[in-house]
Amino acid sequence: MAHIRYRAIIKVLCGECQAKVNENKRIDVKCPNCSFKKYQNVNNLLSFNSFITKAFPNWIWFNIYEYKKGELGALLKSFQRGKNEPTAKTL
Numbered sequence: 045m046a047h048i049r050y051r052a053i054i055k056v057l058c059g060e061c062q063a064k065v066n067e068n069k070r071i072d073v074k075c076p077n078c079s080f081k082k083y084q085n086v087n088n089l090l091s092f093n094s095f096i097t098k099a100f101p102n103w104i105w106f107n108i109y110e111y112k113k114g115e116l117g118a119l120l121k122s123f124q125r126g127k128n129e130p131t132a133k134t135l
């Protein structure tokens with residue numbers, strides 16, 4: 045079986061946007077203080093999910109892409125904090 049490898053892009057909210065989410069208020073999706081983190085070698089979605097929850101407590105969503113050398117592969121799936129988190133190691 046081929047080794048599973050995905051790329052991931054995570055959106056991490058700034059403190060101000062996180063506070064708005066906590067109050068169910070709208071956030072500016074282009075807020076310059078929020079950040080994106082990229083990972084190139086994700087092979088277990090469950091451990092990746094627990095890792096980012098510890099490392100970036102304000103993550104709000106992440107996208108999983110197929111891994112392609114030198115380019116962003118196709119978007120495979122989007123996950124949302126508290127609503128649609130991974131339930132299996134792979135897609």
Ligand SMILES: [Zn+2]
Nearest residue numbers: 058061075078
């Ligand atoms: Zn923000």
